[in-house]
Amino acid sequence: MNLRALSVVSAVAALAVIASEARAAVTYSTDFNLVESPISEAGAWRHDGLDWAHVATARGLAYGTQTGNGGFDDSYAYLSGFPPDQSASAVVHRDPATGGTTHEVEILLRWSDSAHSARGYECNFAYDGSYASIVRWNGPKSDFTVIDPAGGPGRVAGGLHDGDVVKAQIVGSVITTFINGKPLSSTTDTVYRDGNPGIGLWRGAPSAPIDDFALTSFEATSQTSSVGVPASVPTRLTWRGLACLALVGAALAFVWLKNRR
Numbered sequence: 001m002n003l004r005a006l007s008v009v010s011a012v013a014a015l016a017v018i019a020s021e022a023r024a025a026v027t028y029s030t031d032f033n034l035v036e037s038p039i040s041e042a043g044a045w046r047h048d049g050l051d052w053a054h055v056a057t058a059r060g061l062a063y064g065t066q067t068g069n070g071g072f073d074d075s076y077a078y079l080s081g082f083p084p085d086q087s088a089s090a091v092v093h094r095d096p097a098t099g100g101t102t103h104e105v106e107i108l109l110r111w112s113d114s115a116h117s118a119r120g121y122e123c124n125f126a127y128d129g130s131y132a133s134i135v136r137w138n139g140p141k142s143d144f145t146v147i148d149p150a151g152g153p154g155r156v157a158g159g160l161h162d163g164d165v166v167k168a169q170i171v172g173s174v175i176t177t178f179i180n181g182k183p184l185s186s187t188t189d190t191v192y193r194d195g196n197p198g199i200g201l202w203r204g205a206p207s208a209p210i211d212d213f214a215l216t217s218f219e220a221t222s223q224t225s226s227v228g229v230p231a232s233v234p235t236r237l238t239w240r241g242l243a244c245l246a247l248v249g250a251a252l253a254f255v256w257l258k259n260r261r
Helices: 003-023 239-260
Strands: 027-030 055-058 061-064 075-078 086-094 103-114 117-126 134-139 144-148 165-171 174-179 182-188 196-203 213-222
Touching (some): 055 075, 075 103, 086 103, 086 196, 117 196, 144 182
Antiparallel strands (some): 027 213, 061 213, 075 196, 086 165, 086 213, 103 117, 134 144, 165 174, 174 182
């Protein structure tokens, strides 16, 4: 094999390594089969905010511990290690007797928190279908901006049913929500460029039982663009990928110089 052919082969091999690394998905799934309060699953979930309630798990359910007396002290938990473009979905549990006050489940995107700050995007779904909105949390408790307004009654016709799947994704600045695989709403926001997926639950006033509107499973994954290449590729390349990228450059430069002679 001559040097020119070897350079081309090396370039192709290096590009294959880079493509493989770029397409490696980050995923997490659970069916909440542990009894934990707060949810941990061997440290996979986190919650550092002191001004909000925790998520607990038992009997195959993830449910909020918020009492309904604390205003916007939603129960939440989120993962770590995801690139900015991400999607998450969850299966809903709804007790037939759910009612009496507002109940919602939430898919969180690009979430991050500290002792007195929680920020990211909340995609919420009311149990009775009266609203489903996309909200940006700005940090302090009760400081939020509705970026996709909740609809009137019938936004989710018939409300949510036991076993329905709620989903939200963010790619670039576009946030989209789904119910049972069908797009529900879409909006754009450019404030947060990083953070991780998670779950949240909220009730507007005290009610029982505490797990009447909950989640039975959850899945999160890194999200790709419309052409299948992650928007976060530059931040996800390992040193091996960077070395291969350098090899590609050297090989192409060699071919270019040989062709000029």
